[in-house]
Amino acid sequence: MTTKQAKEILLLYRGSIDDGDPQFREASAHAQGDPELAQWLREQTSCYNAIRSKLRELEPPTDLSETIIRHRPIPFRRDWMQILKLAAAIIVSASITAVGFKLSERKRYSIAQGQEILVKGEVLDMTCYIAYNLSGPDHAECARVCIRNGLPVGIKSENGKVYLLTGKPGHSVNAELADYAAKIVTIKGKESIRDGFAQLQVEEIRKF
Structure with a gap:
C-alpha cells in the first residue's frame, strides 16, 4: 500500500x-511507519471529532417521527401514460427554465465580476463556519485540516463580509491558504457576485 x-x-x-475493518487496519499500520502521514491522521481525526461532537449536541425535534409519517406520500394508481406525459412536460419545462437561467446568469455575472479589491480578514474553513459558526484560534487546527483536504475556504473581512476564495480556473488555492487558517491576512483579487454570494479570485496573499 502506498502513502497516497x-x-x-x-x-x-x-x-x-x-x-475492525482490514482496510483501515492496513492503512493505520502504514501511517505508523510514516511520520508525516501519522501527523496528518492526528489532525484529520481531531477535525472529525470536533465536527462529530457538534453534531451530537443537536437534538431532533420531538415531533420529528410524527411529521415524517404525516407527510408520507399517499399511494396512487399508476397510469403509466399519464406519468410519461407528465415526465415529458417536466423535462421540456426544465430545459426551457435552464436555458433562461443560464442566459440570465451570464448577463448578471458579466456585470458583477471583475473589480480588483483588497480584503483583510480571517481565513475561514467555510464548511464549519457556515454549518456551526466555527472560527477563530480555537478552531484553527480543524480549519487547517479541512482546507488542506480541499473543503471550501473563505475570508471574513473586517466589516463582517464573507467571501468564498477561489483560484483561477483549474487552480485551487487551498494548499496556499491552509497554513493561514484562522489567521489574519490580506487578499488581493477580483471580486465577483454570483446568486448574491460574494467570491474573490485570489491573485496575491499578503501576511498582514
Missing part, C-alpha cells in the same frame, strides 16, 4: 468504529 492509497482510505476513518 493509505491517505485516501484514512480520509474516511471514523475512529474506533472502523478499527
